[in-house]
Amino acid sequence: MTPGIILLALSYVLSQFFRAFLAVLSGPLETDLGTGPDELAVASGLWFVSFALMQLPVGWALDTIGPRRTAAILFGIGGAGGAAVFAVATAPWHIHAAMLLIGIGCSPVLMASYYIFAKDYAPVRFATLAALMIGVGTVGNLVASYPTALAAETIGWRATMWALAGLTGVVALGILLLVRDPSESEAEDQSGSLFDLLRMPGLWLLFPIMFTNYIPVAAIRGLWIGPYLNDVFGLTTEQIGQATLVMSLAMIAGVVAYGPLDRFFGTRKWVVVAGNMLCATAILSLAGMITQGAGVSIALMAAIGFLGASFPVIIAHARSFFPPNLIGRGVTLMNLFGIGGVGVAQFASGSLHRAVSDGPDPATPYAIIFAVYGALLLIGLLIYLFSREQAQSTVPLSPGKQRV
Numbered sequence: 001m002t003p004g005i006i007l008l009a010l011s012y013v014l015s016q017f018f019r020a021f022l023a024v025l026s027g028p029l030e031t032d033l034g035t036g037p038d039e040l041a042v043a044s045g046l047w048f049v050s051f052a053l054m055q056l057p058v059g060w061a062l063d064t065i066g067p068r069r070t071a072a073i074l075f076g077i078g079g080a081g082g083a084a085v086f087a088v089a090t091a092p093w094h095i096h097a098a099m100l101l102i103g104i105g106c107s108p109v110l111m112a113s114y115y116i117f118a119k120d121y122a123p124v125r126f127a128t129l130a131a132l133m134i135g136v137g138t139v140g141n142l143v144a145s146y147p148t149a150l151a152a153e154t155i156g157w158r159a160t161m162w163a164l165a166g167l168t169g170v171v172a173l174g175i176l177l178l179v180r181d182p183s184e185s186e187a188e189d190q191s192g193s194l195f196d197l198l199r200m201p202g203l204w205l206l207f208p209i210m211f212t213n214y215i216p217v218a219a220i221r222g223l224w225i226g227p228y229l230n231d232v233f234g235l236t237t238e239q240i241g242q243a244t245l246v247m248s249l250a251m252i253a254g255v256v257a258y259g260p261l262d263r264f265f266g267t268r269k270w271v272v273v274a275g276n277m278l279c280a281t282a283i284l285s286l287a288g289m290i291t292q293g294a295g296v297s298i299a300l301m302a303a304i305g306f307l308g309a310s311f312p313v314i315i316a317h318a319r320s321f322f323p324p325n326l327i328g329r330g331v332t333l334m335n336l337f338g339i340g341g342v343g344v345a346q347f348a349s350g351s352l353h354r355a356v357s358d359g360p361d362p363a364t365p366y367a368i369i370f371a372v373y374g375a376l377l378l379i380g381l382l383i384y385l386f387s388r389e390q391a392q393s394t395v396p397l398s399p400g401k402q403r404v
Contacts (some may be wrong), residue, residue, distance in 0.1 A: 002178075002180070003178040004068075004116075004175070004178045004179035004180050005113060005116070005179075007171060007174045007175045007178050007179060008067075008071065008109060008112055008113040008116075008133075008175065008179060009113070009133060009136045009137065010171050010174075011071065011075055011079075011106075011109040011168075011171050011172070011175060012109050012110050012113065012133060012134075012136070012137035012140070013136065013137050013139050013140040013143070014079065014106070014109075014140060014164070014167070014168055014171065015079075015106035015109050015110065015137065015140065016137045016138055016139070016140030016141050016144070017140035017141070017143050017144045017148075017164070018047065018079070018083075018099075018102045018103075018106055018140075018144075019044075019047055019048070019106070019218060019222050020140065020141050020144040020145075020218075020221055020222045020244070020248075021144040021148050022040050022043060022044055022099075022222065022223055022226075023144075023221065023222060023223050023224070023225050023226035023227075023240065023244055024144060024145060024148045024149045024152070024226060024237065024240060024241050024244060025148070025152060025157050026040055026223075026226040026227055026230070026240075027226075027230065027237045027240075028152055028157050028237070029095065029157070032157075033089060033090070033091060033092055033094075033095065034092060035092045035095055037223075037224075037227040037350070037353060038350045038351075038353055038354045039092045039095070039096075039350075040095075040223055040227075040350075041223060041346050041347070041349055041350025041353065042096060042346075042347065042350055043092075043095045043096050043098075043099040044099065044219075044222055044223045044346045045343050045344075045345075045346030045347040045350065046096055046099045046100040046103065046343075047099040047100070047102060047103035047106075047343075048103065048218070048339050048340070048342040048343030048346060049103070049340065049343035049344070049347070050099075050100045050101075050103035050104050050107070050343075051103040051104070051106060051107045051339045051343070052335075052336045052337075052339040052340030052343055053336075053340075054074070054103070054104055054107035054108070055107060055111070055332040055333065055335050055336035055339070055340075056194065056329075056332065056333070056336065058070060058074075058107050058108045058111055058328075058332050059111070059194070059328045059329035059330075059331070059332030059333060060328075060329065061108070061328075062108070062111060062112065062115045062328030062329075062332065063325070063326070063327070063328035063329055066181035066182070067108070067111075067112035067113075067115050067116060067179060067181060068112075068175065068176065068179040068180070068181050069176070070108045070112060071108045071109050071112040071172075071175050071179065072172050072173070072175040072176035072179070073172075073176075074104060074105050074107060074108050075105050075106065075108065075109055075168065075171070075172040075175065076105070076168075076169055076172030076173065076176075077105065078101050078102060078103075078104035078105025078106070078107075079101075079102055079105030079106055079168040079172065080105070080165050080166075080168040080169035080172060081101055081105070081165075082097075082098045082099070082100070082101030082102035082103075082104075082105055083098070083102060083161050083162075083164045083165035083168055084161075084162070084165040085097055085098040085101060086098035086099070086102070086161045086165075087158050087159075087161035087162045087165060088158075105168070110133065110134070110137070110335070111328070111331050111332045111335055112179070113133050114130060114133070114315070114331045115182075115327060115328050115331065116182065117129045117130065117133075118319065118322075118327040118331065119182040119327065120182060126316050126319055128259045128260055128263070130259075130312035130315055130316060131255050131256065131258055131259030131260075131312040131313070132256075132259060133312075134255045134309075134311065134312055135252055135255040135256045135259070138248065138251050138252040138255060139252070141221060141244070141247075141248035141251055141252075142245060142248045142249065142252075144244070144248070145241050145242070145243075145244035145245035145247075145248050146238070146241035146242050146244070146245045147241075148160065148241065149237050149238050149240065149241030150238075150241070152237070153237065153238070193326075193329075194329050194333065196323075196326060197321075197322070197326055197329060197330055197333055200321055202321050202387065202388060202390070203318060203321055203333075205383060205384060205386050205387035205388075206314065206317060206318050206334070206384065206387055207334075207337050208379065208380040208383040208384060209272065209276065209314060209380040209381060209383065209384035210314055210318070210334050210337040210338045210341070210380075211337045211338070211340065211341035211380060212341055212376045212377045212379065212380030212381075213272075213276060213308065213310060213311060213314060213338065213341075213377065213380065214308070214311055214338045214339070214341060214342055215341050215342050215345045215373055215376060215377070216279065216283050216304050216308055216370075216373040216374070216377060217251065217304060217305055217308035217309070218342040219342055219345050219346055219349060219373065220247075220301055220304060220370075220373075221244065221247050221248065221251065221301075221305060222342075222346075223346065224349070224366065224369065224370075225240070225243060225244055225247065225301060226240050226244070227366075228297070228366045229243055229294060229297070229298075231362040231363075231366075232290070232291060232297075232362055232363045232366065233293075233294040233297075235294060243294075243298045243301075246298055246301075246302050247298070247301045247302050247304075247305045248305070249302075250302035250303070250305035250306040251305035251306065251308075251309055253306055254305060254306035254307060254308065254309030255309045255311075255312065257306070257309070258271070258275065258309050258310050258312065258313055259312065261313070262313055262316060267389060268313050268314075268316055268317040268320075268389060269317060269384075269387060269388075269389050271310065271313055272310050272313050272314055272317065272384065273381065273384065273385065275307050275308075275309075275310045275313075276307070276308070276310060276377060276380075276381050276384075277381065278307045279303075279304055279307035279308045279310075279377065280374050280377045280378050280381065282300050282303040282304045282307060283304055283370055283371075283373050283374035283377065284370075284371060284374040285300055286300040286301065286304070286370050287367045287368075287370040287371035287374060288367075290363045290366055290367040290370070291363045311338060314334070314338075315331060315334055315335075317387075317389070318330065318331075318334045319331065320389070320390050321390070345373070345376070349369045349372070352365070352368065352369060352372070353365045353366075353369060356368055
């Protein structure tokens with residue numbers, strides 16, 4: 001844990017915060033700016049879509065100019081700048097613009113750390129290190145739950161966002177000063193292109209599960225948990241904050257649990273299959289028991305958070321296909337599908353909620369949305385069943401940096 005890695009981990013904590021805090025602020029934002037669930041779904045979708053679309057240029061930048069400048073510049077301008085725009089928002093479209101900027105700013109931070117792990121550490125350790133980074137970053141989900149609700153009620157959501165803008169700027173400066181790029185000989189290797197990756201048949205069977213795996217966790221925790229618990233059970237902002245805290249803790253536990261499983265069982269594919277099958281079961285159960293009680297729903301959402309944390313294992317599976325010169329573009333290509341899936345789902349779920357929310361039962365729109373999430377995950381999992389596993393690629397590590 002070098003100082004640079006610690007700074008990247010802190011930036012990822014903030015990235016996790018920014019994708020999840022709208023659920024807690026849904027009440028105050030609707031009161032002050034008139035942003036209902038549909039508009040917040042658009043704002044959340046803009047974060048994920050801008051984040052996803054940036055993965056291709058981020059991948060190129062990681063392989064050419066290195067993770068230090070890539071992460072510091074984008075996180076400073078987009079992350080801190082977007083949080084400042086959010087703090088001064090006076091209309092729903094300002095929230096949309098802010099979330100778009102923040103998505104751009106957060107786009108390189110996790111992949112920068114993955115790039116360093118792939119270059120400087122033994123390939124067999126990648127899944128564990130990737131899971132550890134996500135586990136640390138998920139602390140941002142904790143901060144975006146009950147603590148944010150308390151901050152919004154104590155000092156107001158605008159002052160909270162100003163504080164986050166300042167913190168984001170400081171972390172970006174720290175990344176610029178303390179992160180160390182891999183050796184020049186590796187960072188300057190620019191041979192190959194994205195099309196070389198797209199010509200690998202094995203990856204095409206991983207793209208669908210990558211696209212659908214993160215949708216239920218990120219969409220529910222990042223937005224729908226708030227409006228759902230408020231509309232169906234009448235929970236307050238503070239109570240919603242406590243519920244999101246429970247789901248966030250489950251997500252952290254899930255990431256930590258998934259991390260070493262590929263080495264323990266000797267397989268990545270079947271760890272992903274088993275975990276996502278159980279996750280789909282929990283999602284469909286939530287849709288089927290949508291009005292059984294707030295406690296039941298929160299328990300099922302916690303199960304979804306725990307079981308849906310296989311993201312780093314899927315990345316590690318894909319990592320085994322990447323040649324050394326395309327590691328940056330490889331991990332960001334997979335992240336494009338993972339984050340892009342959530343962005344598409346948020347836009348679609350906002351429209352779906354709007355289309356079916358006129359009925360007498362406030363629970364019906366949420367049951368439909370959650371059922372769609374479960375069906376999408378099962379489709380991605382079905383295609384993934386035809387994927388193959390291969391031994392870890394023997395990636396040469398930077399001279400003098402070989403670590404096990």
